[in-house]
Amino acid sequence: MGRIGEVVAVIVAADSATARVVEAIDELTAHLSPQNEPWACPLCCTESWPCSRFNAAARQVMTAGLQLRDWIPNDLHARLWGKPKSRSPAPPAPRPQAGPRSDTWFDEESPDG
Numbered sequence: 001m002g003r004i005g006e007v008v009a010v011i012v013a014a015d016s017a018t019a020r021v022v023e024a025i026d027e028l029t030a031h032l033s034p035q036n037e038p039w040a041c042p043l044c045c046t047e048s049w050p051c052s053r054f055n056a057a058a059r060q061v062m063t064a065g066l067q068l069r070d071w072i073p074n075d076l077h078a079r080l081w082g083k084p085k086s087r088s089p090a091p092p093a094p095r096p097q098a099g100p101r102s103d104t105w106f107d108e109e110s111p112d113g
């Protein structure tokens with residue numbers, strides 16, 4: 001019965017940026033808030049999540065140039081960074097409007113009178 005939800009194990013190259021902070025990632029994951037208790041750290045009973053150890057590990061991960069959100073379940077993103085911005089549809093690209101043709105043959109005798 002996992003307390004932090006499902007986890008997966010990965011193998012990374014020893015000389016990769018990830019490997020340099022693998023301990024921090026371990027720590028980060030261990031201190032992830034459980035889904036059913038998003039305000040609690042399973043290890044730090046006295047602190048509300050995100051706890052100080054989570055923050056410290058997160059800082060190391062970010063310092064290594066890794067994207068913190070890549071190591072955190074999507075469910076907790078809103079907890080950490082606030083509600084995700086609703087994707088507003090991109091404004092339609094302005095179409096180049098075809099200007100009125102300046103063909104002189106049209107202007108000379110307009111059917112509209």
Ligand SMILES: [Zn+2]
Pocket residue numbers: 031041042043044051052053054
């Ligand atoms: Zn903790």
